[in-house]
Amino acid sequence: MNIIKLKIEFFNMTFTSPFAQSASKPGHGSIVVALLPPDTPVLSTISYQYPLKLIAPDPLPPPESDFKDKTPAPRLVHTVFLLTYGGGIVAGDSIDLAVRLDAGTSLVLLTQGSTKIFKTIDPSLVSRQQMTVAVAPNSALVYLPDPVQPFAQTAFSQSQIYNLENEEGSLCVCDWVTSGRSARGENWDIYEYRSRNQVWTSSTDANGVQKRRLMLRDNMILDKNGQTGIPLSDRMDGYAVFGTLIIRGPVFSPLSKYFVDEFEALPRIGGRNWGDSVLPELTPKEQRRADRQQREKIDGVVWSAASVRGFVLVKFASREVEGSRNWLRDMIKEEGSILNSFGERALLCLK
Amino acid sequence: MGTTDSDQQSLEDEIADLEKRLQDAKSRLSPSTAGETLPPHANDAALHALLLLSDSALPLGSFAFSSGLESYLAHHRPLPPSASQVPSFYAFLRLSLSTLASTALPYVLAGYRNPEDIETLDNDFDASTPCTVARRASIAQGRALLTVWDRSFKTQYASSPRTTNGHAETLETTGIAGVEILSSFSTALRTSNHLNAHLAPLWGVVTNVLSVPLRDSAYLFLFSHARTVISAAVRASVMGPYQAQGVLAGAELQKRIRGLVEEGWNVRVEDAGQSVPVMDLWVGRHEKLYSRIFNS
Numbered sequence: 001m002n003i004i005k006l007k008i009e010f011f012n013m014t015f016t017s018p019f020a021q022s023a024s025k026p027g028h029g030s031i032v033v034a035l036l037p038p039d040t041p042v043l044s045t046i047s048y049q050y051p052l053k054l055i056a057p058d059p060l061p062p063p064e065s066d067f068k069d070k071t072p073a074p075r076l077v078h079t080v081f082l083l084t085y086g087g088g089i090v091a092g093d094s095i096d097l098a099v100r101l102d103a104g105t106s107l108v109l110l111t112q113g114s115t116k117i118f119k120t121i122d123p124s125l126v127s128r129q130q131m132t133v134a135v136a137p138n139s140a141l142v143y144l145p146d147p148v149q150p151f152a153q154t155a156f157s158q159s160q161i162y163n164l165e166n167e168e169g170s171l172c173v174c175d176w177v178t179s180g181r182s183a184r185g186e187n188w189d190i191y192e193y194r195s196r197n198q199v200w201t202s203s204t205d206a207n208g209v210q211k212r213r214l215m216l217r218d219n220m221i222l223d224k225n226g227q228t229g230i231p232l233s234d235r236m237d238g239y240a241v242f243g244t245l246i247i248r249g250p251v252f253s254p255l256s257k258y259f260v261d262e263f264e265a266l267p268r269i270g271g272r273n274w275g276d277s278v279l280p281e282l283t284p285k286e287q288r289r290a291d292r293q294q295r296e297k298i299d300g301v302v303w304s305a306a307s308v309r310g311f312v313l314v315k316f317a318s319r320e321v322e323g324s325r326n327w328l329r330d331m332i333k334e335e336g337s338i339l340n341s342f343g344e345r346a347l348l349c350l351k
Numbered sequence: 352m353g354t355t356d357s358d359q360q361s362l363e364d365e366i367a368d369l370e371k372r373l374q375d376a377k378s379r380l381s382p383s384t385a386g387e388t389l390p391p392h393a394n395d396a397a398l399h400a401l402l403l404l405s406d407s408a409l410p411l412g413s414f415a416f417s418s419g420l421e422s423y424l425a426h427h428r429p430l431p432p433s434a435s436q437v438p439s440f441y442a443f444l445r446l447s448l449s450t451l452a453s454t455a456l457p458y459v460l461a462g463y464r465n466p467e468d469i470e471t472l473d474n475d476f477d478a479s480t481p482c483t484v485a486r487r488a489s490i491a492q493g494r495a496l497l498t499v500w501d502r503s504f505k506t507q508y509a510s511s512p513r514t515t516n517g518h519a520e521t522l523e524t525t526g527i528a529g530v531e532i533l534s535s536f537s538t539a540l541r542t543s544n545h546l547n548a549h550l551a552p553l554w555g556v557v558t559n560v561l562s563v564p565l566r567d568s569a570y571l572f573l574f575s576h577a578r579t580v581i582s583a584a585v586r587a588s589v590m591g592p593y594q595a596q597g598v599l600a601g602a603e604l605q606k607r608i609r610g611l612v613e614e615g616w617n618v619r620v621e622d623a624g625q626s627v628p629v630m631d632l633w634v635g636r637h638e639k640l641y642s643r644i645f646n647s
């Protein structure tokens with residue numbers, strides 16, 4: 001009896017999905033994480049069309065953690081890999097993915113290797129990728145993909161839109177891009193690259209009118225405009241990777257705090273050690289911090305963290321891709337809360 | 352009678368000759384006397400407002416901000432330390448103008464064209480400024496502009512009928528509506544915790560109300576930024592004041608600003624964004640400088 005009821009629930013959810021019909025178009029896809037009563041999160045929809053491909057491995061339970069507290073934590077963490085046939089985006093491709101996280105669910109989105117953008121014959125033919133994520137209150141998304149790697153002579157534009165309700169919901173999403181195939185001497189030899197991350201919130205006011213408000217827009221535009229007379233490679237000041245990490249919500253508040261504190265603890269630029277003060281004995285944590293800062297220096301990682309409008313926004317760049325990858329992984333691992341709540345797999349792309 | 356006739360004739364000839372000479376003399380004189388007759392000035396009111404806004408004594412406090420120059424210089428220490436920082440400064444100026452044009456200019460244009468949207472524009476600009484240091488600088492100057500408007504310009508512009516000028520774009524919205532929009536915005540600013548008063552959209556609204564043509568408003572917005580950065584360079588000992596004026600007067604800067612206004616003329620605010628990603632890092636890391644003379 002119970003099983004039948006569950007099946008009906010399941011069917012209904014799939015059926016009423018607002019994204020159901022979109023999956024019939026090329027490049028369209030849809031992911032819905034629903035909560036089966038009482039508290040079982042399920043991947044109720046996962047559909048995709050060429051050239052997009054989605055793979056959902058079996059959900060894993062998060063490692064032992066403090067689940068005894070009152071917030072009902074989801075039992076299993078669902079993971080979906082976002083892939084494209086051929087491992088990249090060919091000129092003219094258009095990908096449109098809709099994701100929905102129902103209240104009380106969480107999702108880890110991953111990629112398998114960098115998203116390669118292949119050469120276009122015509123600079124005006126822009127390949128596109130769009131992802132719209134509806135994040136319900138009390139749900140959490142971790143999206144730590146591999147970087148986008150636009151090859152020389154490419155034109156690509158992507159947009160990630162996160163829709164929240166009443167400013168609730170938790171996000172930890174990263175967007176980063178590299179200079180191309182550096183082994184082949186490519187160094188930002190692209191025609192055009194755009195990436196836009198937007199977070200919107202909707203709320204219903206006293207009169208029952210729905211209002212939508214922009215909470216965050218992080219838009220990177222690399223093209224020939226700007227009247228600088230400086231080639232793109234020089235405009236990037238010798239950095240091979242640029243990234244933004246957007247963190248928000250109660251689930252990630254320890255991580256937010258960690259980034260802000262570590263930024264605060266960075267040594268002052270232009271400061272000097274005159275050698276007249278005795279260095280205090282470092283605690284293990286301080287020692288790890290000092291080691292990480294040393295690695296940042298060697299890898300040429302520069303970063304900043306800002307706490308704005310309820311977000312913590314982290315910007316980073318480094319001389320080589322691996323520098324940023326290692327730095328990001330070290331930071332998230334050292335803080336530990338993502339590993340505890342989502343498992344090791346959430347950091348797969350940072351390995 | 353014959354003598355009278357011939358006298359008459361010679362007098363007439365003399366008059367004709369004198370008249371011809373007078374005309375000749377006048378025609379020779381006329382090109383150089385054009386300046387004496389006052390040419391009609393198309394738009395005195397706009398010129399006056401433009402001069403007010405371009406005055407470096409306009410109390411916006413812009414002198415306190417280097418827009419990332421100080422941090423940039425700290426990240427690009429010359430080798431050897433005695434080497435000139437001027438070439439490095441030129442690159443920064445270009446990148447800084449490009450960034451301002453790609454991030455803020457669309458909001459200036461939108462604020463001018465649709466002053467009634469000021470609250471949304473202010474919110475969206477705030478949402479699009481990811482870095483606390485840049486945010487602080489933009490809000491400080493925006494609030495200062497609003498204060499100057501409230502305390503100094505408002506009485507003049509709220510009472511006098513708006514002078515019409517030839518620009519279609521300024522005629523679309525009436526100045527009086529703009530005055531009311533600014534008043535209600537400045538009232539709302541005191542109570543709402545969502546509003547910030549960023550410079551770019553307010554600059555658009557204020558220049559609209561002041562009847563400055565849109566193109567001039569956009570040009571001045573970029574020019575003022577260039578002037579602020581160049582002035583910061585003088586105070587950061589990158590160059591001397593004469594060299595700084597030379598940069599400011601340069602044809603290269605003129606061409607660049609004109610080009611940026613043309614490029615950005617039809618960019619929607621949704622498409623405003625960072626064209627020099629490393630700028631966010633330089634500006635954001637300003638807080639990490641060991642010593643600072645500027646607020647940004």
